[in-house]
Amino acid sequence: MIWSMVLVVILYGNWEIKIVKGEVSESICREERRIGKKACMSVLVGMNPSAECCERARVTHEECFCPIITPKLAAILNPKRIIRLIQGCGRTVPRNFKCGSITTPP
Template sequence: MKRAGGSFGLKLMMEVIVVLVVFVGVLEMRIPMANGDVSPSQCKQEKDLLVKECKAVIFGSNPSPSCCQRVRVTHVECVCPLVTPKLANLIKVQRTIAQIEGCGRTVPHHFKCGSVTTP
């Protein structure tokens, strides 16, 4: 039996996963920011791989080593545009910060990614 809103719920869940892990990704200072060296197809592939590796995060797990690795190589410019105000309202910033620290990163103050700015 299919749950009501199943496909919408899954899509929303995947978007939330991307938001949660994007904060980890913004902390990798080696990420090129405005070089224009990432194509739209590369961005889609990076986002898909990021979601695949980090699915467990949405269910309350800490990021796995493979999730943290994927976050470190994902370009910020591929995921920050996905952070809409609606999506930003769904995340818990403190939980996200704890997950970032679980990947061994520090949170930069006042970093803007999409419609979210870190404290």
């Protein structure tokens, strides 16, 4: 489970999402976003992710953040920067991956 927008989305966390039956529960996603928001606050102000933030980037479930990437949120993100940050944390970002309203570059 590898997804490019985890750092930013976990910063904007606490949105309610619907999880497909058999997937990660809503309460787990809420907790992952809460922890990630705390760990990755520095990214929001333009700093590089901390070791704790990178750990969150590696373990957060895609089901917990992709559904909340709306066109409005996508318009304020810099997907190329986020992808570089995710990759710098050791998580692979697949090409042409659809995450919310953003598709990673080919």
